[in-house]
Amino acid sequence: MEATISMKTATNTPTSLVSLQSIHSRPKFTFFKPNPLGISMAQNLPLSIRAQKSELKEAAAGISESDALKVKEWEVGMFQDEVAASQGIRIRRRPPTGPPLHYVGPFEFRLQNEGNTPRNILEEIVWHKDVEVSQLKGRTPLLLLKKALESAPPVRDFIGALKAANLQTGLPGLIAEVKKASPSRGILREDFDPVEIAKAYEKGGAACLSVLTDRKYFQGGFENLEKIRNSGVKCPLLCKEFVIDAWQIYYARTKGADAILLIAAVLPDLDIQYMTKICKMVGLTALVEVHDEREMDRVLGIDGIELIGINNRNLETFEVDISNTKKLLQGERGRRIQERGIIVVGESGLFTPSDIAYVQEAGVKAVLVGESIVKQSDPTKGIAGLFGKDISC
Numbered sequence: 001m002e003a004t005i006s007m008k009t010a011t012n013t014p015t016s017l018v019s020l021q022s023i024h025s026r027p028k029f030t031f032f033k034p035n036p037l038g039i040s041m042a043q044n045l046p047l048s049i050r051a052q053k054s055e056l057k058e059a060a061a062g063i064s065e066s067d068a069l070k071v072k073e074w075e076v077g078m079f080q081d082e083v084a085a086s087q088g089i090r091i092r093r094r095p096p097t098g099p100p101l102h103y104v105g106p107f108e109f110r111l112q113n114e115g116n117t118p119r120n121i122l123e124e125i126v127w128h129k130d131v132e133v134s135q136l137k138g139r140t141p142l143l144l145l146k147k148a149l150e151s152a153p154p155v156r157d158f159i160g161a162l163k164a165a166n167l168q169t170g171l172p173g174l175i176a177e178v179k180k181a182s183p184s185r186g187i188l189r190e191d192f193d194p195v196e197i198a199k200a201y202e203k204g205g206a207a208c209l210s211v212l213t214d215r216k217y218f219q220g221g222f223e224n225l226e227k228i229r230n231s232g233v234k235c236p237l238l239c240k241e242f243v244i245d246a247w248q249i250y251y252a253r254t255k256g257a258d259a260i261l262l263i264a265a266v267l268p269d270l271d272i273q274y275m276t277k278i279c280k281m282v283g284l285t286a287l288v289e290v291h292d293e294r295e296m297d298r299v300l301g302i303d304g305i306e307l308i309g310i311n312n313r314n315l316e317t318f319e320v321d322i323s324n325t326k327k328l329l330q331g332e333r334g335r336r337i338q339e340r341g342i343i344v345v346g347e348s349g350l351f352t353p354s355d356i357a358y359v360q361e362a363g364v365k366a367v368l369v370g371e372s373i374v375k376q377s378d379p380t381k382g383i384a385g386l387f388g389k390d391i392s393c
């Protein structure tokens with residue numbers, strides 16, 4: 001279906017449209033670049049419009065540098081999903097035909113179709129995040145964030161803490177997750193006090209903490225990350241987010257994160273490459289998460305990866321299977337990981353000492369655990385139960 005274009009008044013005309021119109025004097029060039037509110041999408045433009053791209057390029061010659069940059073951004077946005085699909089990524093960054101809201105005159109109506117309905121929960125989260133991040137960026141531009149980095153709390157060594165715990169206990173270092181709810185499990189803990197839980201985890205021997213910052217789907221927030229960071233808890237903190245834009249990396253650092261999650265099911269190779277570099281620039285550790293062999297092979301093809309998480313949960317179906325960790329570490333992949341000194345984290349669905357032993361046997365040096373410990377009335381005891389012994393020393 002062709003993109004349906006909705007514009008109520010000149011005041012809500014997407015800025016990208018305005019800028020492209022200013023490049024072109026002729027009205028037929030009414031291009032719709034993906035914009036912060038997803039009002040219209042370029043990815044699925046009909047071929048006739050795509051063909052005009054070269055014409056646009058020609059017209060762009062001689063325009064100002066900032067307008068030329070906007071044309072480039074438009075081109076990149078246009079092919080984003082095609083590039084992702086060629087790497088086996090099924091998650092589309094934005095609804096290809098725009099959101100289901102449409103306006104005719106003063107009326108607003110919903111028209112649901114394949115192009116504006118998310119195929120699964122991960123895609124829904126990503127589409128929502130895209131709008132959320134665009135709005136946040138509008139309020140705090142990157143330039144301001146970069147300035148704020150100067151007063152951010154110092155970075156702690158995330159991988160160092162995991163290695164030290166592994167050496168000390170002979171067990172995988174624990175990344176304990178501060179999570180109130182999740183799409184698959186609903187509310188995990190009604191009496192949710194993030195700082196109290198973080199302190200209980202630290203007391204129980206957690207090496208690092210993972211803090212959910214997504215509000216809509218996990219009932220988390222950046223205020224939780226900040227509060228934990230300012231509470232005196234010493235464990236390095238992972239910002240558990242759905243990163244789709246480098247801006248979020250800077251933002252997480254200003255809020256006191258020491259590490260951040262990058263999900264290979266969402267991010268094409270170039271994004272992972274570019275984002276891991278930005279992480280290094282600002283001092284953050286990147287935990288790059290994979291779920292299947294293809295994602296693992298893509299990530300192993302990228303230089304500078306130090307920490308890989310294998311998620312046992314399929315984020316599209318919610319199916320959990322801890323043998324996934326073993327499957328992805330077998331044979332050549334496991335050897336390459338060892339050779340390169342990459343630390344692997346086993347993630348999701350770990351409930352018992354035998355689950356921990358199973359993923360350790362498979363080759364992980366760390367585990368990321370949420371549900372099984374956050375649900376315990378005393379999370380400190382929950383950690384001892386998970387490992388079958390007290391790991392605080």
Ligand SMILES: O=C(O)c1ccccc1NCC(=O)[C@H](O)[C@H](O)COP(=O)(O)O
Nearest residue numbers: 182183184313315347348349369370371
């Ligand atoms: O858990 C979900 O429902 C979920 C849905 C969509 C995207 C991500 C999701 N979870 C993130 C995680 O995988 C877990 O928070 C993490 O690995 C800990 O898992 P668990 O120990 O099983 O709580």
